[in-house]
Amino acid sequence: xxxxxxxxxxxxxxxxxxxxxxxxxxxxxxxxxxxxxxxxxxxxxxxxxxxxxxxxxxxxxxxxxxxxxxxxxxxxxxxxxxxxxxxxxxxxxxxxxxxxxxxxxxxxxxxxxxxxxxxxxxxxxxxxxxxxxxxxxxxxxxxxxxxxxxxxxxxxxxxxxxxxxxxxxxxxxxxxxxxxxxxxxxxxxxxxxxxxxxxxxxxxxxxxxxxxxxxxxxxxxxxxxxxxxxxxxxxx
Numbered sequence: 001x002x003x004x005x006x007x008x009x010x011x012x013x014x015x016x017x018x019x020x021x022x023x024x025x026x027x028x029x030x031x032x033x034x035x036x037x038x039x040x041x042x043x044x045x046x047x048x049x050x051x052x053x054x055x056x057x058x059x060x061x062x063x064x065x066x067x068x069x070x071x072x073x074x075x076x077x078x079x080x081x082x083x084x085x086x087x088x089x090x091x092x093x094x095x096x097x098x099x100x101x102x103x104x105x106x107x108x109x110x111x112x113x114x115x116x117x118x119x120x121x122x123x124x125x126x127x128x129x130x131x132x133x134x135x136x137x138x139x140x141x142x143x144x145x146x147x148x149x150x151x152x153x154x155x156x157x158x159x160x161x162x163x164x165x166x167x168x169x170x171x172x173x174x175x176x177x178x179x180x181x182x183x184x185x186x187x188x189x190x191x192x193x194x195x196x197x198x199x200x201x202x203x204x205x206x207x208x209x210x211x212x213x214x215x216x217x218x219x220x221x222x223x224x225x226x227x228x229x230x231x232x233x234x235x236x
Contacts, residue, residue: 008121008193017126024135025117025143032147039153048152052094055140059087062133071124080175080186082112086141093148102148103157107164109141111218117142119193155231161223165216 011017037043059079066072079088086109093101116138122130148154157163172189179190192207 008123009125011120011122011126011131017131018120021117021120021131021135024132025139028136028139028143032143033151036147036151038151044152048094051140051144052091055087055094055137055144056091058133058136058140059084059091062130062137065129065133066123069124075182075184076123078182078184078186080178080184082108082187083116083138083141086112087137090141090144099157102145102154103160104164104167105141106145106149106154106156107161107219107222108168109145110143111215111222113138113142149226149229155229156223156226158230158232161219165219168215168219169212 011021037047041047063072063077063079066077071077079085086105089101089105090109092098093105116134120134122134124130145154149156172187175187176189179185185191185193188211189208191204
């Protein structure tokens, strides 16, 4: 991938857009944890399907905006980053009730989305539509899995964290080949991300060691932090 053709526009910390983004995040917190139905509520099934389709619509909305603005590129805009994957997983789980999708989403969504909030950046200038889409997308993948555990009755597979870690690494290795074919940098496994990040140190492939260590540490911390939501039941 030619970095000269791929420049992210960072959202400056303390700017109006930065505060507006966290305002969207707080609105999602209120919607999910104070107003959304809980397990046992007769409205829960319809709400979950609505949330799943809303998540997919938000993902498609970005593609539509990018195509309309002429900035959609196979090398940059396909839903192949971890947060985009997480949106698809959220849709699959909420609409088709697949537990395996939740097991991946529970780790990929919050931990990938939080990284995006730490170093927010867009592929275009921060216009209203792109800012709203960015923060809705990342806010949903961070908050929805936690909401589904706390108020939706979902549970993490006991002893499943290492399966998720291994699968995450395998997906990353596969993405290297896809990136080489497309000339892209999805999941940032072929080149460092174009933003300053405390977990990214050095050049390829050295920085991948830090990322792998961070994945193991953060996934284990999340897994044990939510130990009250473990379950031995089989997945479907």
